[in-house]
Amino acid sequence: MVDETFTKCVVNSAVIKVLTKEMDYFDAVYTDPLIDKLSKENAKYRKNVFTSMKLEPKLALEEIQRHKFCINDQVLSAYGWTNDDVEQLIMTYLPDEHLKSLNRYIKRKCGENEL
Secondary structure, eight states, X not given: OOOHHHHHXXXXXXXXXXXXXXXXXXXXXXXXXXXXXXXXXXXXXXHSOOSOOOOOHHHHHHHHHHHTTSSOHHHHHHTTOOHHHHHHHHHHTSOHHHHHHHHHHHHHHHHHHHO
């Protein structure tokens, strides 16, 4: 059994790391509101008792896709970034066990699409 709030919390945490560690040289007007919003969401999620500590891969991918567009394309471009860069870094900051689970899911989905 998986827990949606756990999955969202894990992805949010990875996004916060991207914003604070990788985008720390971006103008704060672009990153600080996102950091605040995601931190508040995670605080709300952590008040709940997670029914499971398993990542829901499909939801994780949806959340990553949503977050990779959280900063305007023009702003990213001005700093030499793309949305794909954001996506890659979010995945980099996922804990290893969850990244492995996500990679297995992606490989399985790719195999199904080839049939």
